[in-house]
Amino acid sequence: MNASIVIQKSQIKPEETINLTGSKSESNRALIISALSKGKVKIKNLSSAADTVTLNGILNHESEHPTTVNVGPAGTAMRFLTAYFSLKGEKVEITGSERMKQRPIGTLVDALQTLGADISYQDQEGYPPVLINGAFNQTTSHILIRGDISSQFLTALLLVASSLPQGVDLEIMDELTSKPYVEMTLSMLQQCGINHTWDRDKIAILPQEFKATTLTIEPDWSAASYWYSVVALSENAKIHLPNLKKNSLQGDSAIVEIMALFGVETTFDEDGLTIEKVGHEIKPQLLDFKECPDLAQTVIVCSALLCKEFSFSGLETLKIKETDRIFALQTELAKIGVKLIETQADVYQLNCEELNIPQEIKIATYEDHRMAMAFAPMAMVIDKVEIEEAQVVEKSYPHFWDDFKKIGFSLK
Ligand SMILES: O=C(O)C1=C[C@@H](OP(=O)(O)O)[C@@H](O)[C@H](O)C1
Numbered sequence: 574m575n576a577s578i579v580i581q582k583s584q585i586k587p588e589e590t591i592n593l594t595g596s597k598s599e600s601n602r603a604l605i606i607s608a609l610s611k612g613k614v615k616i617k618n619l620s621s622a623a624d625t626v627t628l629n630g631i632l633n634h635e636s637e638h639p640t641t642v643n644v645g646p647a648g649t650a651m652r653f654l655t656a657y658f659s660l661k662g663e664k665v666e667i668t669g670s671e672r673m674k675q676r677p678i679g680t681l682v683d684a685l686q687t688l689g690a691d692i693s694y695q696d697q698e699g700y701p702p703v704l705i706n707g708a709f710n711q712t713t714s715h716i717l718i719r720g721d722i723s724s725q726f727l728t729a730l731l732l733v734a735s736s737l738p739q740g741v742d743l744e745i746m747d748e749l750t751s752k753p754y755v756e757m758t759l760s761m762l763q764q765c766g767i768n769h770t771w772d773r774d775k776i777a778i779l780p781q782e783f784k785a786t787t788l789t790i791e792p793d794w795s796a797a798s799y800w801y802s803v804v805a806l807s808e809n810a811k812i813h814l815p816n817l818k819k820n821s822l823q824g825d826s827a828i829v830e831i832m833a834l835f836g837v838e839t840t841f842d843e844d845g846l847t848i849e850k851v852g853h854e855i856k857p858q859l860l861d862f863k864e865c866p867d868l869a870q871t872v873i874v875c876s877a878l879l880c881k882e883f884s885f886s887g888l889e890t891l892k893i894k895e896t897d898r899i900f901a902l903q904t905e906l907a908k909i910g911v912k913l914i915e916t917q918a919d920v921y922q923l924n925c926e927e928l929n930i931p932q933e934i935k936i937a938t939y940e941d942h943r944m945a946m947a948f949a950p951m952a953m954v955i956d957k958v959e960i961e962e963a964q965v966v967e968k969s970y971p972h973f974w975d976d977f978k979k980i981g982f983s984l985k
């Protein structure tokens with residue numbers, strides 16, 4: 574089903590509680606860790622994200638020796654399973670959606686081959702699908718790896734490192750992108766008894782046993798960002814988000830500081846947090862998304878609607894995610910007369926001189942869940958917002974539209 578959803582501008586409720594699903598990033602790490610621990614590590618509050626359901630299905634429910642597995646659009650599942658099945662030495666093809674076949678994996682495959690895995694490409698060199706041909710014979714533990722394409726390559730290697738006969742020591746070249754995601758990986762491994770060392774550009778994990786424990790997944794901070802945007806665009810809305818923690822493993826908790834610039838105040842309590850519009854004046858400045866790339870769309874769309882001409886950096890990796898997110902943002906923002914202009918290498922400036930809020934608008938989503946969710950809050954200021962292929966949200970937040978209704982929007 575590829576249906577659109579039409580959102581009618583409505584008076585949202587002055588106060589509401591939204592229960593977010595578990596973090597997809599934490600969940601997908603937990604699933605790999607649990608599988609490697611042979612059930613010693615249990616998981617609580619697993620995400621209902623489609624990417625997590627897919628990975629869980631492949632690891633726990635489908636045939637014990639699959640010949641082909643299909644991860645659809647799930648980047649983490651693609652990268653983590655390539656390392657996982659390499660280590661298992663099982664002959665299996667890992668494939669995904671058409672877009673997945675355009676998302677790079679060469680850096681990870683090179684690293685796994687250096688370690689001793691037998692992997693080949695089924696189609697285009699450096700891109701899925703990949704074929705794990707069989708036995709893993711470790712020849713070295715040392716890997717020189719680029720850090721600037723995707724942190725998921727490092728996470729994939731770190732997740733399996735303690736199960737390899739010689740462990741893994743990574744030496745990271747270039748600047749590490751999405752660093753909090755690597756910290757999340759190491760912290761979750763630590764909770765399961767796997768120690769590491771991290772000294773400047775070197776991360777090492779020796780062979781070790783997992784200890785019996787339960788990983789409790791925190792709600793998804795990237796999902797929380799859409800509610801921050803709704804509140805930022807409101808007069809005085811207040812939303813309670815249970816179970817989110819001040820000291821989160823998720824780098825996207827940076828939304829707290831970013832949205833403070835938009836007049837959204839966050840108050841943590843024992844149950845989670847409450848966000849409220851307090852209406853401080855916003856001073857446009859440079860916002861960097863290198864450590865929290867999944868927040869970029871939320872914040873850029875919100876800035877455009879508030880006509881706040883921020884500039885943004887750290888957006889390099891957005892071009893290789895579910896879609897080319899820079900192109901998608903530029904195309905859709907043009908529909909309200911806003912330009913996102915690259916003024917120097919990887920610095921983008923929002924230009925709202927010709928901002929024009931129409932009565933109705935149709936937003937394309939480019940098979941990207943974050944395009945749908947980042948643009949949905951437009952309904953705070955536009956009478957009728959049509960979001961095409963609205964079901965894309967299922968990738969990370971399947972009940973997003975139910976929550977949108979709960980907050981008071983009328984949806985068709
Ligand atoms: O490890 C993870 O769970 C993720 C890492 C990030 O990707 P990159 O490292 O490719 O930036 C992020 O964008 C993605 O949604 C999830």
Ligand SMILES: C=C(OP(=O)(O)O)C(=O)O
Nearest residue numbers: 646647648649867894895
């Ligand atoms: C980039 C994302 O996911 P992935 O890379 O896991 O497909 C995302 O959820 O925004």
